[in-house]
Amino acid sequence: MNKEPSYEELAEALANCVHDHLYLPEQRYAPDGSLVEVKNVDNMTTSALQIATGVLSRLKILKPLDDMGRRNDFTCKPEEFRRIISENRSQGCSYDTLVLALISWLEYWIDENDAHWKPEAAAIDGLSRLGIVAVDPPGSVTLQWTNKKEKYNVLARQWVELIEN
Numbered sequence: 001m002n003k004e005p006s007y008e009e010l011a012e013a014l015a016n017c018v019h020d021h022l023y024l025p026e027q028r029y030a031p032d033g034s035l036v037e038v039k040n041v042d043n044m045t046t047s048a049l050q051i052a053t054g055v056l057s058r059l060k061i062l063k064p065l066d067d068m069g070r071r072n073d074f075t076c077k078p079e080e081f082r083r084i085i086s087e088n089r090s091q092g093c094s095y096d097t098l099v100l101a102l103i104s105w106l107e108y109w110i111d112e113n114d115a116h117w118k119p120e121a122a123a124i125d126g127l128s129r130l131g132i133v134a135v136d137p138p139g140s141v142t143l144q145w146t147n148k149k150e151k152y153n154v155l156a157r158q159w160v161e162l163i164e165n
Helices: 007-022 047-058 078-091 095-112 118-129 149-156 159-164
Strands: 023-029 035-042 062-064 071-074 133-135 143-145
Touching: 007 023, 007 035, 007 047, 007 078, 007 095, 007 118, 047 062, 047 071, 047 095, 047 159, 095 118, 095 149, 095 159, 118 133, 149 159
Parallel strands: none
Antiparallel strands: 023 035, 035 071, 062 071, 133 143
16 A cells, blocks of 8 residues: 555645635625626535535635635635645644545545546545545546545544534
8 A cells, every 4th residue: 555645635635626626606796786706615515515615724725705614715726735734734624534524525526426536536546545445446437435434434423523623
């Protein structure tokens, strides 16, 4: 098995997944009443997406645009993700919470998008190196969760506390 992925590597993979798939344009009314298009990340109050955006908010990659934290904006460009993550790691979540966010993201994304997960290659590689997921056969679009995932299924039951503490 390859070397365990670093915190920064996993967080950057998560940030790239969210940026590539959830940073979308939305029509909003400007203060002058005109309709403008703005990009933001809408977690749709779906727990899998809330875990991901919560982790990235703690790392100062995302900033909430509303009181609920449903809509968020990036604080930096993708090429700056690794630096910002490194600078804010002490304010971030635990390694296990970060792994949970990646698992939740993959379960949600693959379920919602018929396994078109090529942009998630870095996330899948990280979880594979941890022994949590296997791609069977290699290069296919079929993910096989291993028994190691059970630990994260238990953690998922308390995801709100993990993000807020």
